[in-house]
Amino acid sequence: MAKIDRRVQKTNQALQSAFRQLASGSSYRDITVKKLTETAGINRKTFYLHYDSIDDFSNTVVDEIADKLLTLITGQPLKDSLAKPGYIFDRVFNFFQQSREFYTFMMTSMDYSFLSRKVEAKVVEGFAQAIQDQYGTSQLDSYICASFFIRNTMMMFRLYSSGLVQLDKSEFRNRLIRLNTSGLSSFIDLNRQSEK
Numbered sequence: 001m002a003k004i005d006r007r008v009q010k011t012n013q014a015l016q017s018a019f020r021q022l023a024s025g026s027s028y029r030d031i032t033v034k035k036l037t038e039t040a041g042i043n044r045k046t047f048y049l050h051y052d053s054i055d056d057f058s059n060t061v062v063d064e065i066a067d068k069l070l071t072l073i074t075g076q077p078l079k080d081s082l083a084k085p086g087y088i089f090d091r092v093f094n095f096f097q098q099s100r101e102f103y104t105f106m107m108t109s110m111d112y113s114f115l116s117r118k119v120e121a122k123v124v125e126g127f128a129q130a131i132q133d134q135y136g137t138s139q140l141d142s143y144i145c146a147s148f149f150i151r152n153t154m155m156m157f158r159l160y161s162s163g164l165v166q167l168d169k170s171e172f173r174n175r176l177i178r179l180n181t182s183g184l185s186s187f188i189d190l191n192r193q194s195e196k
Contacts, residue, residue: 011050014040016061020102027111028058062115065103066122068095073123074130082184085177089153093169096157104161107154116154124150135188148183152176 018040022031031054037044051057072091073081081087096103106112128146131137137145156176159165167175 008050011040011042011046012060014042015047015057016064019057019061020099023112024101024105028054028114058115059118062118062122066119066126069119069123070126073127078130078134082188085181086173089173089176092153092157093173096161100161107158108162120150120154131188137188141187145184145187149180152179152183 015036018036019031022035022039026035033044033047033054036054036057037047047057051060069092072095073088075081075091107116124143124146127150128139128142131145132139132142135142153176156172156179160167160172165172
């Protein structure tokens with residue numbers, strides 16, 4: 001694995017922080033390279049060393065969020081984590097709580113929903129591959145399971161975060177677990193743990 005220069009990491013962190021700040025008060029199309037770099041406190045030339053455009057940069061935001069979610073979901077064998085009701089929910093819920101305002105905004109804002117859909121698509125793809133690898137299901141069934149699980153989870157998080165449903169965390173958790181477990185169990189054996 002290639003080591004990333006600390007200056008590059010610092011630049012990326014500053015840009016992502018600036019993007020979050022600007023996104024909360026601006027439409028996506030109003031965020032310019034000039035506004036982003038001024039808010040981040042970096043030179044525009046530095047931005048263009050790494051990215052072609054705001055769209056190119058936003059793809060790195062999508063990739064980072066999707067990679068973090070995939071690590072949370074597939075970080076241990078699925079046969080173990082799916083056999084423990086709520087294990088994945090708890091990890092994903094804690095992730096969203098860490099930057100609640102930004103993720104809630106991104107998931108519920110019509111202007112930024114395309115980023116949320118990109119995150120969902122990347123997570124579905126990675127999760128489907130993990131299901132196929134670990135359960136031996138067909139590519140189609142793996143994709144159906146992953147899509148069902150991720151889309152239901154994101155839909156429920158949107159409803160919960162936007163206040164459209166009045167549930168406490170425990171009620172929310174129980175409903176999502178029931179929904180996902182009932183759907184996945186028709187395709188894979190959730191109670192079979194991996195051989196140790």
